[in-house]
Amino acid sequence: MGRTYDIGLKEALSLTLDAIGTLKPVPVPVHEGCGLVASEGLTAVVDCPSATSSMRDGYAVISADIEKASRVNGIPLMVSGTLAAGDPTEKTVQPGETIQVLTGAVIPKGADAVVSVEFTELQGDSVVCYRDAPPGCNLLFQGSDVAVEDLIVNRGQLLTPALTGLLAAGGLDRVTVFPLPRVAVVATGDEVIAPGHPIKPGQLYASNIVTLYSWLRHFGMPGETAVVRDDPHELEKTFQDLLKKNDVLLTSGGAWKSDRDLTTKILDEMGWEMFFHRVRIGPGKAVALGVLNGKPIFCLPGGPPSNEMAFLQIALPGLLQMAGKSPVPFSLRKVRLAEGVSGDVTWTQFFQATLEKREGEWWAIPHRMKSRIQSQARAQALIRIPEGVESVAPGNIIEVQILF
Numbered sequence: 001m002g003r004t005y006d007i008g009l010k011e012a013l014s015l016t017l018d019a020i021g022t023l024k025p026v027p028v029p030v031h032e033g034c035g036l037v038a039s040e041g042l043t044a045v046v047d048c049p050s051a052t053s054s055m056r057d058g059y060a061v062i063s064a065d066i067e068k069a070s071r072v073n074g075i076p077l078m079v080s081g082t083l084a085a086g087d088p089t090e091k092t093v094q095p096g097e098t099i100q101v102l103t104g105a106v107i108p109k110g111a112d113a114v115v116s117v118e119f120t121e122l123q124g125d126s127v128v129c130y131r132d133a134p135p136g137c138n139l140l141f142q143g144s145d146v147a148v149e150d151l152i153v154n155r156g157q158l159l160t161p162a163l164t165g166l167l168a169a170g171g172l173d174r175v176t177v178f179p180l181p182r183v184a185v186v187a188t189g190d191e192v193i194a195p196g197h198p199i200k201p202g203q204l205y206a207s208n209i210v211t212l213y214s215w216l217r218h219f220g221m222p223g224e225t226a227v228v229r230d231d232p233h234e235l236e237k238t239f240q241d242l243l244k245k246n247d248v249l250l251t252s253g254g255a256w257k258s259d260r261d262l263t264t265k266i267l268d269e270m271g272w273e274m275f276f277h278r279v280r281i282g283p284g285k286a287v288a289l290g291v292l293n294g295k296p297i298f299c300l301p302g303g304p305p306s307n308e309m310a311f312l313q314i315a316l317p318g319l320l321q322m323a324g325k326s327p328v329p330f331s332l333r334k335v336r337l338a339e340g341v342s343g344d345v346t347w348t349q350f351f352q353a354t355l356e357k358r359e360g361e362w363w364a365i366p367h368r369m370k371s372r373i374q375s376q377a378r379a380q381a382l383i384r385i386p387e388g389v390e391s392v393a394p395g396n397i398i399e400v401q402i403l404f
Contacts, residue, residue, distance in 0.1 A: 012279040020318045036177035037324035042153040044170030047143035059098040060111035074128040114138035146170045178324030183223035184242035187252040194227040208252040253302030280347035284310035330401040335362040343385030352379035
């Protein structure tokens with residue numbers, strides 16, 4: 001695959017997904033599987049329940065013994081014992097007899113139903129039943145939740161909290177999943193300072209890596225951050241060190257064409273395979289993707305809105321695919337546009353927006369803030385004006401990406 005430059009968003013996303021595969025599956029304890037995607041079909045290895053049990057406090061009976069029981073025709077049965085959940089039993093219920101059972105108790109042999117305690121009255125060694133209990137009444141049958149060899153989860157299915165509980169009920173203590181990628185985020189530039197350090201006039205804090213790292217956390221992905229100055233030796237060493245410990249590298253800054261933009265130049269010297277550089281989106285044009293030693297590297301522009309947009313539209317779908325998830329990170333919603341927006345027919349233009357409900361209808365209000373970071377911080381949705389469209393008039397119905 002050769003290098004391509006100044007490509008459209010659709011092509012960039014296609015190249016990204018073609019270049020990035022899923023991570024190697026790993027086994028994890030079932031209680032740590034939530035939020036991950038199964039890399040294989042998962043089947044039950046035991047029945048749940050492991051034996052037919054009572055769903056109510058009451059009495060295990062032979063249903064035929066009390067089929068004519070009613071409030072005016074109580075039928076007495078001899079109580080021959082009591083069983084609680086987990087109690088072993090070798091007793092058998094004989095005609096005319098019953099065994100008291102608590103919720104979860106295994107149903108003794110001979111019994112085929114449970115009459116609820118509220119429809120009975122204890123009288124000495126006997127219990128009088130005032131309601132019938134047809135066969136199967138108040139019983140939770142063996143394997144009724146899940147049976148041995150039942151398919152619980154398909155390959156590629158996301159594990160939810162309740163699914164992990166069902167897997168545990170089916171006897172699985174470990175599951176094989178696609179792991180979430182571990183992502184390193186590094187900001188480059190002599191003017192960029194890590195948060196928490198003193199700052200001098202002309203310098204700025206590396207807010208981009210905080211935003212990116214927070215997006216990673218939002219999607220459950222682990223990682224780390226670093227700040228490195230524009231020194232070729234330090235850049236190369238930092239990239240090498242981070243790639244040893246992480247699955248993906250995101251760089252922030254130094255991705256354009258000037259002599260001071262060193263990121264892609266250093267990666268060229270390191271021997272990466274670049275797939276594309278510069279995408280026709282605004283903001284976010286100066287983005288590149290390549291692979292070094294089998295690990296993806298996304299070079300993101302340094303301007304805050306460009307940095308975040310390139311990440312959300314190109315890098316994030318690739319990261320999700322690595323985890324076996326859908327590469328579509330955000331849901332779409334049809335809304336009405338509150339104010340007109342102008343795009344550029346030669347590229348895809350994005351606008352941050354706030355959502356507002358008016359008389360039962362959702363409206364998108366494009367941000368007109370002077371501060372780029374303020375606009376990012378307040379955005380609830382993204383408006384996309386595709387290539388070939390110059391403007392969209394107010395009042396039109398559009399589709400927006402829902403961020404939060």
